Amino acid sequence: MEVTPRVAEVDVRLVNVTKKFGDAIAVDAITLDVSDGEFFTLLGPSGCGKTTTLRMIGGFEQPTSGLIELKGVDVTFLPAYERDVNTVFQSYALFPHLTIYENVAFGLRRSGIKGDELTRRVGEAMELVQLVGFEKRIPAQLSGGQAQRVALARALVNEPAVLLLDEPLGALDLKLRKQMGIELKRIQREVGITFIYVTHDQEEAMTMSDRIAVMNKGRYEQLAGPETLYERPSTRFVAGFVGASNLLEGKIGSEGEDWTVTLPSGAVVRAPKSLGDIGSNGAIGVRPEKLTLLEPGQQSKGNALEGTVVDTSYLGVITQYVVEGKGGLRLLVSEQNIDRTTKSDTWRPGEQVTLTWRPEHGFVVGDAAGA
C-alpha cells in the first residue's frame, strides 16, 4: 500500500475505507491520498464502488469502517453540511423552484454572506462558467450544457477545499461532453481547487486527470497517471478497461532479463522484466498500435507471430485489423494511415502476415487485483 509522505499537501485521505450495503461490499478497504490542487479521477465500470467512494467523501454515506480525512481533519462522521466539500451531481440536482442566481447563491447564503459580497461572488462564478445574463432564469429554461455549468458554478462559488464531480458530463451528448471536458480542465487550473472526478469513460479520465485510480469490485487495481495506465497497465482488468489491449496468455517462464510466455501454438513472446512483475499467472500484453504487420518472412523486431488477417476496418486516422493466429489467438492491430491515400494498399482479409513488436513496447500484467 503506497501512502505518500507529503502529509501537509494531502487534501483528502482515505484509510481502509469500507462500505457495506447489507452483505454486499461496495467499497473494500480503500486507502488513498489526493494531493492539493490535483485532478484526481476514480475510473471504473458501474458498480465498481466509485460513486459510493465519492459519496462517502461528500458525507452522503457513512463508511462501515475506516477513516476519511479532509486537510488532515477526521471527517468520517461529519454530516455533509459541515464539510468543506462541494459536489456537482450526476444530473445536476439544481433547485427547480429557485432562479439561477439563487441556485448559485444558495451555499453563500447558508454561510451568512450577503449584500455586495454575495452579488460579487455570484457574478464571478457566473463569469467563470460563462453564463452571465442567465441569472433570472429558472433551471427548466436551461439546456443540459447550461444546467451543467450552473451546477459547477453553484459548487465552486463556495470555494471548497475539494470539489467532487459525479459523472458530471454523463448526460451530455458527445460533442458537448468533449467541449465541457476541456472547459472543466481550464476551470480547475484557474481556480486551483482539488477535483475528485468520477467517471466510467476512460477517454474522459485520460484527457483531464493528473492521476487515475482504476476501480473494480470495490477496490482500485492501479493508481497512476494517464500515461502509465496506458503504457504500463499492471492488471488484466486495467489493460482491458483503459484502451484496447492484446493479452498473450500461456506458460510463464524467465530467461535472463526477460519474462517469456509460451503460447498454446508453441510460439514464445518476451517482455523485459523491468516492465513489471508477471507473478504466477500473469501475461504479456501489447497495445494494437505497437504492432506492425509484415509480409511473412520479413525481418521482425524481436517478438513475431504468424497469422491471417480476418477483418479490416478503415477508420480514417487508422486502419484496424483483426489478425488470427494459431491456437485461437486473435489480435487487434491498428496502423496509422500516413502514406495511404486510397484504401487499396491495406491488408485484405485472408492475407498471411507476420505480426511483430519490440519486447520493450509490450507490457506485463501480474496476478489479478490487489491495490
Next chain:
Amino acid sequence: MSIIRKIAAVAASRFLTIYASLALLYLLLPILTVALFSFNDPIGRSNYSWSSFTIDNWLSLFRDPTLVSAVGISLRIALVSTIIATTIGTLMAMALVRYQFRFRKALDLFVFLPLATPEIVLGASLLTLFVTLRIPLGEITLILAHVMFNVSYVVVTMKARLAGFDMRLEEAAADLGATPWQTFWRVTFPLILPGIAASAVLAFGLSLDDFVITRFNAGQVQTFPVYIYLKVQKGIPPQVNAFATLFFVVTVSLVAIGALLQRRRANLKP
C-alpha cells in the same frame, strides 16, 4: 390516408368529445341543480320544484342564525382539523416514504383502515370511545374525529407526491451547507407545497362535508350537514343551496387559481 380511415378518425375524435361531455355532465348536473335552486323562489316549505327566479335567497343568506352558526362551526372544524391533519399526515408520509423502521409496513396498512372502514362503523366506535373516556361530545370530539379520517387521506395523497421527490435535491442542499432544518424549509417544503395544498383542499372538503361520523359525535353541536339533515322534514331553506353553491364556487376558484399558478410556472419553460 384513405377516405374510410379519415371518416373513422373524425368519428373517433367526435366520439371522444361527446363521451367526455356526457361524463362531465353526469358529474356536474347535481351541482348545477343545487346552484340553480339557490335562485328558486319556492312555493311552500320545500325547495324541490322550480317556480320562479329570485336573488332573495342570496340577499338573505345570513337571516337564519341557526344556519349561520352551523356554517361557522363547520368552517371552524374544517379549518382546524385540516391544519392538524395536513401537518401530521405530511410528516407521516415523509416518514413512510423515506425511512425504514420497525412496523413501517404495518403502519402503511393501518393508514388505509379508516378509508376502508364504513363510516358508520367508525362513527359508532368513536362515540363508544369518547363516552368510555368520558370526553364530552362537542367541537373537540368532532375535530378529533375529522383529524382521524383526514390524516389517512393526507398520508395517501402525500405519499404519492413524495415518491417522485428527487432526494438528490436535499443532498445538494446539505452539500451547500444547509442544515436539515434549512433544507426542509428552503428546498423540500416549497417543492412539496402543491401536494400539501392539494391534500389540504381534499381534507377541508371532506371535513366540511362529513355527516355520518359527525352525527354520532356532535353532541349538541350543529354542523352544516347536520343542520340540513334536521331540516329535511320541515323543508330545507333555499339559503342552504346558496351556501352550498358558495362553498363550491370558493373551492373551484381555489383549485383554478392553483392550476393557473402552476401553468404560469410551466409557461416559463422554453
